[in-house]
Each structure stands twice: as C-alpha cells, then as structure tokens.
Amino acid sequence: MLMAYASVAAFFLVAIGFMLGSLLFGKLLRPNNMYAEKIETYECGEAPVGPAWFNFNPRFYIIALVYIIFDVEIAFIYPVAAVFRRWVDQGSGLFALIEIFLFVAILMLGFAYVWVKGDLNWIRAIKGDPRGAQNVSSRARPRAPLAGEREGAPPGLPGQAAVAEGGVES
Secondary structure: OHHHHHHHHHHHHHHHHHHHHHHHHHHHHOOOOOOOOOOOOOEOOEOOOOOOOOOOOHHHHHHHHHHHHHHHHHHHHHHHHHHHHHHHHHOOHHHHHHHHHHHHHHHHHHHHHHHHHOOOOOOOEOOOOOOOOEOOOOOOOOOOOOOOOOOOOOOOOOOHHHHHOOOOOO
C-alpha cells in the first residue's frame, strides 16, 4: 500500500527539486549590483508619492462584490435561457419563467438595498457636516496657491478670492 504513494512522493520531490534548482540557477546567473534607486519601492513606473501603507475604502470592495453577484447571476440564467424552449415544449415553461423572475427579483431586492444604503456612491458626504464637505482625504502634499490666490485661501479659480472680498479681478 505504501508503494502506491511512492509515485506521488516522487512527483513532489521532482517538483521541489525543480523549484529549488530554478531559484539557485537564477541566483547564480543574474547580476547582483544593488543601488539606492534600484531597491526603491516600485509604483507602476512612477516615483512613489506618500507612504506605502494606507487604507483602501471598503466601498470599492462592495462595488466589486455587487458586480460579481450580477456576473454570477448571468452565469446561472444563461443555461436556463438555452433550454427554455425545450421546457416550454415539455409543459414546465411557466414554472421555469416564474423561478427565474423570483431569482432576479431577489437579486434586485439586494441591489436596491445596497443602493439605498449608499454603498454605490463613490464619494459620500460626512453625516452631520453643515458644509456638506465630502468624505475625501488626500495624503498628497498641499498644492501651491495659483497666481492671484492668497496663501491659505480656499482653492478656486485665479482671482476668485479677490472678487469675493469686493476687489476687482485683475
């Protein structure tokens, strides 16, 4: 009985040997000249901006999950659509149609719940904020004021701060 597992063990040993041999061969073959720019964090060919560790908004994942749910829905409905004519000929077409409508109705109910909850909005306002400020934060460096803007003035079009204070735009 142990001999039956010998071929599996042999395959594991060959796989492990191939993996270790490939890593060793690569280590011996490639050049090893490290410098500061080479070991810097790689960010899609661009110079990294800000820290590497930051939290992603979970709404992106929720939208991705909603997409997957509707993608799987199509995968479940397609086979029914492919054999629906045969089911009608057999006399069970009305049952299949009602079943599919119930399936889609349950999914639409879930979609309506996610929509009403506000999870499909990319940017949500902060609750209780009288200014209606958006729930967006950036870790990027603050930008320099544009020509005609005062230091510390809210960002806007050039000359907009002067017009708001009763001045004349230049």
